[in-house]
Amino acid sequence: MHIGHARGAVFGDALAALLEWVGFDVTREYYINDAGAQVDVLARSVHLRYREALGEAIGDIPEGLYPGDYLQPVGANLAQQDGDKWQNLPEEQWLPHFRAFAIDAMMDMIRDDLAGLGVVHAVFTSERALVEAGKVDEGLAHLDAMGLIYEGVLEPPKGKLPDDWESRPQTLFKAAEFGDDVDRPLKKSDGSWTYFATDIAYHWDKYRRGFDTLIDVWGADHGGYVKRMQAAVRAVSGGNAVLDVKLCQMVNLLKGGQPFRMSKRAGTFVTLRDLVEQVGKDVVRFIMLTRKNDAQLDFDLDKVLEQSRDNPVFYVQYAHARIFSVLRHAQAQELLPDLHDNLDFLSKAALSRLTDSAELTLIRMLAEWPRQVDSAAEANEPHRVAFYLYELAACFHALWNKGKDEAQLRFLIEGDREVSLARLALIRAVALVIGSGLSIFGVTPVEEMR
């Protein structure tokens, strides 16, 4: 997975958590694009690496194959497992085997990457399995029975024509009847299904499994497919299911404010795994959620590790840690019975002792929390939670700093147990809200910063 994929994964996971938070029953699914020509290319690329592992000089990776060196170990594993039995056979004999092996290896890598990010899916659906189980035929027969499939000729696209454009009859779905601009092809010229056809099968299957609100997370470069997919879901569900598609824009990797040019030759290529190892999953997740999903995101490798106000992860975590620092002091002074299990105890505090303007500001911020989560969930926009948490942290830090100048505003006042407990209740509530927000993000709140 690359960094852009990670954004989609984190966004989808956080959106799911957000919806769960407000009471929806959510299932996280991963759709595996393991059919189609691309997988054959993958298999051929692995075969090349396999021959390489057996000692062949393969030279440069030929045009049309995947050059990534992440395929080297895959080829090497095959060589170790199977020896040279596939080395000199014609392609049709080794292709299925290599395809299956390569897909498994890729999915292992993807699952690893997802696990590293803390993203867990309940359902993985293989496109190939759908095809082999006849689900595509079923789904399209369903559409056909409704008279929504026909053989027809599409108008060439306006504007720049593809070089190899040829006008010919195709198997088309009447997408235009369901809100799309034109009807859409279901079969390729070689007779196999288009992605659209298998995608219909997947969504239909999902609908039949009982889901009526479907949310897809795609890269923004697939934006052109939204209408047709929504049209298909509308058609296939008889209007009973709604598909919403969230497009995630690209992530710009920066270092010190400058675009970070990734180059394998210069050894500056950063995989998702590198990134997670370098800055931690919590930082990656939080930063990915600080922008609206359909806006481009800058990810600055230096800034995210900075301990300053302009690093939102640090700033929010720092507030949480500071609060626990105070709680630890309170416990040491025997004001608090327990560091964590103290909510009931603090709920009895004399909150009317909180009268300073900074304290009241903080209370107002806290009171907004339920409304903030609701509106973030309703808008499907987890980033609102990030902005809220940042603001809440800012209010807390402001109060803290005020206590520097005015000693009577500090949280723990010697000789005034009542006001100390009231303030502990206040900041404990702040920690509770920050903890809740971070847990929606899948970020672990820290109680101490080394």
Added chain:
RNA sequence: GUCCCGGUAGCUCAGCUGGAUAGAGCAACGGUUUCCUAAACCGUAGGCCGCGUGUUCGAAUCACGCUCGGGACACCA
């Protein structure tokens, strides 16, 4: 040519299911602080919210047109 996304302070962006003087961070400027509970803090300035028309008691927010930037437009993943 069509469709989608975007244009808000010098920079990066919130706000957009209409509501009071449009917000934050950075940068700039002016101060305070080197104390303590933990990596400073306070203040100032800075905006025809891309342009225009419309709807409305009221528009950054909604509609239409224009403009600029990005992306997508048979079969491709």
